Amino acid sequence: APTSKHTVRCHAMADPSPAKSMGDPGITPLSPSHTQQNDTDQVPSGPSFVVVVAIDFGTTSSGYAYAFAKEPECIHTMRRWEGGDPGVSNQKTPTTILLTPDRKFHSFGYAARDFYHDLDPSESKHWLYLEKFKMKLHTTANLSINTDLHAANGKRVKALDIFAYALAFFKEQALKELSDQTGGEFDNSDVRWVITVPAIWKMPAKQFMREAAYKSGLVSRENPEQLIIALEPEAASIYCRKLRLHQMVDLGTQTTQNGFSPSDNVGSGMSQAKEHVRRNRQSRTFLVENVIGELWSELEEGDRYVVVDCGGGTVDLTVHQIRLPEGHLKELYKASGGPYGSIGIDYEFEKLLCKIFGQDFIDQFKIKRPAAWVDLMIAFESRKRAAAPDRTNPLNINLPFSFIDYYKKFRGHSVEHALRKSNVDFVKWSSQGMLRMSPDAMNSLFKPTIDHIIQHLTELFEKPEVSDIKFLFLVGGFAESPLLQQAVQNMLQGRSRIIIPHDVGLTILKGAVLFGLDPSVIKVRRSPLTYGVGVLNRFVEGKHPPEKLLVKDGTRWCTDVFDTFIAADQSVALGEMVKRSYTPAKPSQQVIVIHVYCSEKENVGFISEPGVRKCGTLRLDVSGTESTAARREIQTLMQFGDTEIRAMAVDVSTGRTVKASIDFLSH
Numbered sequence: 001a002p003t004s005k006h007t008v009r010c011h012a013m014a015d016p017s018p019a020k021s022m023g024d025p026g027i028t029p030l031s032p033s034h035t036q037q038n039d040t041d042q043v044p045s046g047p048s049f050v051v052v053v054a055i056d057f058g059t060t061s062s063g064y065a066y067a068f069a070k071e072p073e074c075i076h077t078m079r080r081w082e083g084g085d086p087g088v089s090n091q092k093t094p095t096t097i098l099l100t101p102d103r104k105f106h107s108f109g110y111a112a113r114d115f116y117h118d119l120d121p122s123e124s125k126h127w128l129y130l131e132k133f134k135m136k137l138h139t140t141a142n143l144s145i146n147t148d149l150h151a152a153n154g155k156r157v158k159a160l161d162i163f164a165y166a167l168a169f170f171k172e173q174a175l176k177e178l179s180d181q182t183g184g185e186f187d188n189s190d191v192r193w194v195i196t197v198p199a200i201w202k203m204p205a206k207q208f209m210r211e212a213a214y215k216s217g218l219v220s221r222e223n224p225e226q227l228i229i230a231l232e233p234e235a236a237s238i239y240c241r242k243l244r245l246h247q248m249v250d251l252g253t254q255t256t257q258n259g260f261s262p263s264d265n266v267g268s269g270m271s272q273a274k275e276h277v278r279r280n281r282q283s284r285t286f287l288v289e290n291v292i293g294e295l296w297s298e299l300e301e302g303d304r305y306v307v308v309d310c311g312g313g314t315v316d317l318t319v320h321q322i323r324l325p326e327g328h329l330k331e332l333y334k335a336s337g338g339p340y341g342s343i344g345i346d347y348e349f350e351k352l353l354c355k356i357f358g359q360d361f362i363d364q365f366k367i368k369r370p371a372a373w374v375d376l377m378i379a380f381e382s383r384k385r386a387a388a389p390d391r392t393n394p395l396n397i398n399l400p401f402s403f404i405d406y407y408k409k410f411r412g413h414s415v416e417h418a419l420r421k422s423n424v425d426f427v428k429w430s431s432q433g434m435l436r437m438s439p440d441a442m443n444s445l446f447k448p449t450i451d452h453i454i455q456h457l458t459e460l461f462e463k464p465e466v467s468d469i470k471f472l473f474l475v476g477g478f479a480e481s482p483l484l485q486q487a488v489q490n491m492l493q494g495r496s497r498i499i500i501p502h503d504v505g506l507t508i509l510k511g512a513v514l515f516g517l518d519p520s521v522i523k524v525r526r527s528p529l530t531y532g533v534g535v536l537n538r539f540v541e542g543k544h545p546p547e548k549l550l551v552k553d554g555t556r557w558c559t560d561v562f563d564t565f566i567a568a569d570q571s572v573a574l575g576e577m578v579k580r581s582y583t584p585a586k587p588s589q590q591v592i593v594i595h596v597y598c599s600e601k602e603n604v605g606f607i608s609e610p611g612v613r614k615c616g617t618l619r620l621d622v623s624g625t626e627s628t629a630a631r632r633e634i635q636t637l638m639q640f641g642d643t644e645i646r647a648m649a650v651d652v653s654t655g656r657t658v659k660a661s662i663d664f665l666s667h
Contacts, residue, residue, distance in 0.1 A: 050190035053174045054230070054512035056092070057166065057195060057209075059134045059313030059341060061477065062109070063092035064174050065509045072517045075510050079177060091506055095134065095312075097166055101126040103157065105165040113378075117371045121402075124371055125153050130162055131374070132343055135313040137205040138198065139339060144665055145211060152370035163212035167195070171218050192226060193218050194516040196508055198314040199231035199335030200528075203616065203664040206644055211665070228519055229643050230512045233309040233318035233335065236475040238521055239511030240307065241327060243501055251489055251498040298470075300324070304332060305471040306496070308457065308488070309508065310478035313341040315453050319466050323523065330524040333465040334569045337456060342384075342478040344449035349380050352445065356422040361410050365403065372402040387442045388482040395442050396434040404433065443483060450487045457491055469496040475507040524571050525641055529598040531615075532564040533580075534607040548606070562597065562604040562612065565638060569602060572641040580636045581652070582620065590623040592634065596662065617666065620649050621659035634658055 053066040065077045077091060093109030098116050100106050106127075107115055116129045128151035136159060140147055148156040171188070178186040197209055206229050213219055219226040299305075301324045309316040316337040320329045354362045366373045376399065383395040404415050411418070416429045426441035460466055472492065478484060479500055488498060501507050515521065539549050539556035550557045565578045584592055597607045598615040606612075620634055633652040638645065649660035 049192040049226075051178060052192045052194060052513050052516035053178075054194040054196065054235075054509055054516055055167065055170045055174075056232075056509040056512060057134065057163075057170075057197075058092065058095055058311060058477070059132055059343060060095060061092035061312070061505070062095045062166070062170070063506070063509055064170050065506070065513050066174065066178070067513045067517060069517065072514075075513050077506060077509065078173065091503070092509075094131065095166070096129065096131040097133075097162060097169075099128040099130075099151070099157070099165070101128075103128065103161075105169070108166060108169040113374065117374065119371065121369060121371070125368075128153065128155055128157060129370060129374075130157070132312070133159070133162060135339065135341075135343070137208055138201060138314060143204040143208055145208075147208075152366070152374070154367055160208070160212055160215060163209065164215035167213055167216035167218050171216060188218075189226075192228065192516050194228045194230050194512045196230045196232045196235055196512045198309075198311070198316045198337070199233050199318055200314060200316055200337045202528075203645060207664050210644070228516055230515045231316075231318075231335065231643050232311065232476075232508050233307045233316045234329075234331075234522055234643075235509075235511030235515050236309050236473065236507045237305075237307045237318060237320050237329060237511065238514045239507050240473045240475070240499070240501065241329075242514070243499070247502050249500045249502065251485060251500065303470050304466070304468060305473065306460070306466070306469050307473045307475060308453075308479075309337075310453065310474065310476040310481075310484060311341045311508075312343050312477060313339060315340040315456065315476075315478075317456065317460055319460070319469075328521060328523045331522065331526045331571070333460070333463055334526040334528045336460060338452065340449050340452040340456070341476075342449070342481070344452075345384055345445050346377060346380065348445040348448060349377075349384075352424065352427070352441075356424050356427065357407060357415070357418050358411075361407060364410065365406055369400075369402050369406055372400040372406075375400045376403060383437070383442070384445075385480070387439070387446065389443075389486045391439040391442075394428075394436045394438050396430060396432075396436050398434055446481070446483050450484055453484065454487050454491050457488065461492075461495070472496050472498050474498055474500045475504055477505040479504045520574055523574050525574075525643075527566045527568055527570050527572055527640055529600060529615075530564060530568045530602060530604055531566050531596060531598050531640070531645075532562050532604065532607075533594050533596060533618075534559075535561050535563045537561045560606045560608045562607050562609070564604065565596075566640045567602045568600060574641045575639065576641045577637040577639055580638070582634045582636060583631055584622060584634070587632070590621070592620040592622060594618040594620070616662055616664040618647055618660065618662050622651065636660060638662070 049069060051066050051068050053064055055064045056062055063078050065075055067073075067075045094113060095109075096112045097108050098106045098112035106112065112129065116124060116127060119127060130149060130151050133149050136147065136149055137143060145160055147159045149159045149162055150156055171193075175186050175188060175191075178191075193213070195209055195213060197206055209229060210224075210227065213227050214221050299322050302321060304319060304321045307318045307320065309318070314337055316335060318335050319332040321332050322328075323330055350362065376397075379398045379400075383397050386395060399415065407415050407418070419427065419429045419435075426438040426444075428436045430436040461469070472488070474485065474488060485498070485500065492498065503510075536550070536557040536559055537544075539558045544558040548558045548560055550559050563580075565580070566572060582592055582594070594617065595614050596616040596618055597604075597612050599609070599612040601609075601611055604612055618636070618638075620636065622632070622634060634649055635652050636647060636649045638647050645662055645664075647660040647662040649658035650656070651658050
């Protein structure tokens with residue numbers, strides 16, 4: 001960007017080059033382009049609300065929790081769900097949804113699973129059943145409002161509809177519970193809603209979640225502040241600050257806690273912790289003492305810790321530093337991680353079944369007997385949770401009768417025969433009609449996923465910002481796995497203490513409620529990407545590549561220059577604004593459209609460089625703000641320090657607000 005004192009006019013490209021496609025560039029940014037201000041008073045303070053309700057919309061399981069603004073130290077988790085699974089904590093409900101054959105919402109969670117299961121196979125193939133669909137938002141490269149999902153019967157449905165149905169279900173459940181509790185009709189406008197998403201999600205996925213919330217009627221487009229998108233590891237981090245010693249397992253110390261010593265195997269601590277949680281489960285109210293937890297009292301100004309959020313779909317790593325006295329948090333390194341959640345183990349199990357019984361059979365079985373397939377995965381789920389490093393006895397997995405039956409029809413020989421014939425020697429057939437897996441077999445299903453997580457952690461700990469970490473908090477449902485705990489312990493070699501909250505699956509939910517009560521607790525974040533726009537600058541011989549030269553009305557311009565708003569891993573304070581000014585090319589122009597580009601690289605010179613992609617559009621609606629000024633200047637303020645990117649704009653000559661929106665979902 002030009003740095004000269006006087007204003008250099010440069011045309012921003014409304015169109016990717018080459019020059020001949022340029023037409024009329026439409027906008028002229030006015031320099032200087034880099035000003036940052038910390039006008040914290042510009043951050044609109046949200047409307048007052050009576051209660052905060054957080055929804056943890058997980059890949060494998062979901063739930064909600066809430067707290068009244070009057071008693072913020074009292075967090076209530078949702079009622080027990082009907083129809084829980086044996087051997088699995090039922091604090092949350094499975095993220096499964098069932099639509100009727102005419103695509104109307106029928107049920108969610110255990111209810112959806114049970115109903116679908118009880119349908120006659122001839123009927124069930126017309127119903128639309130979906131599970132583990134949240135990952136689609138992370139894995140779809142060009143996510144849009146029209147992205148599809150596949151139901152178990154292979155039919156396609158709009159992802160936006162499914163997410164909206166799910167959010168509407170939680171809205172109804174939560175409002176019903178609040179009405180029952182307060183003894184009157186509870187009004188949605190009194191609720192501040194919080195929805196959690198992985199920190200590694202890109203902007204389109206976050207915006208998609210917001211669009212689904214608008215569609216579900218959770219909040220209205222006119223009142224966007226009523227919904228906060230919270231980042232899962234951040235929520236966990238906020239909650240972990242409140243932990244008292246009796247609420248966690250510390251894998252890193254030799255002292256006794258809760259009456260067991262950590263030199264016992266890893267799992268025993270967790271099982272005692274689970275027992276503790278089970279006893280306290282009767283009360284669904286969780287008290288967050290207003291004091292800072294004991295753990296926290298050991299932390300000093302500037303201490304750093306890592307939160308590793310291991311969920312069903314993703315693993316999310318966040319590094320925070322403490323700022324005392326208020327205990328505000330500062331993000332030290334941009335969120336990292338990837339699609340390495342516990343469903344990776346389910347995929348490995350599926351691969352194993354394909355190896356034994358043939359991919360063609362498994363594909364057919366899933367579509368022809370979808371309910372039985374769900375049954376098989378539920379049976380696997382509870383055995384998966386029994387896997388531990390020191391386990392010696394085999395794990396038995398019930399094969400549904402229809403699996404055995406259908407296989408015989410499909411292949412003309414028995415399941416037992418297939419097992420004998422396959423060269424998978426660590427899976428046997430037991431006479432009771434079960435798959436018998438040796439502990440090694442089960443552990444090998446965990447290996448790829450755990451290896452990914454450990455590799456990620458290893459890379460993270462090599463970063464200079466991540467030296468000298470006091471604690472590593474292991475949270476999320478997958479954190480309960482003793483195999484994962486042991487792997488993390490082996491990797492860290494005592495470099496930092498590993499802390500696991502007792503109610504590890506609810507950590508994010510409770511933290512999200514705390515975040516909704518006070519979103520300003522995280523003061524500094526890191527930008528995950530470099531964002532900017534394409535502009536024209538004066539052509540400088542020797543500095544600019546000749547192929548970027550464009551001569552217009554006798555003036556020599558360099559095209560495609562990347563004007564950076566914010567760089568990847570740059571720290572941004574809450575409420576910090578990046579300011580730019582634009583001028584409509586024609587006085588009559590009603591809308592200014594500016595393409596936003598992004599890249600993972602920190603330094604970008606041109607929008608044509610590899611790795612730079614168009615990721616969104618900034619729209620400034622200047623209609624109705626006609627002014628007499630010869631040159632109209634529209635000043636745009638973009639806020640990057642929050643969990644979402646926001647834009648505001650002002651017509652400088654009239655001081656009037658210009659409608660500004662930034663869209664990451666349209667292509």
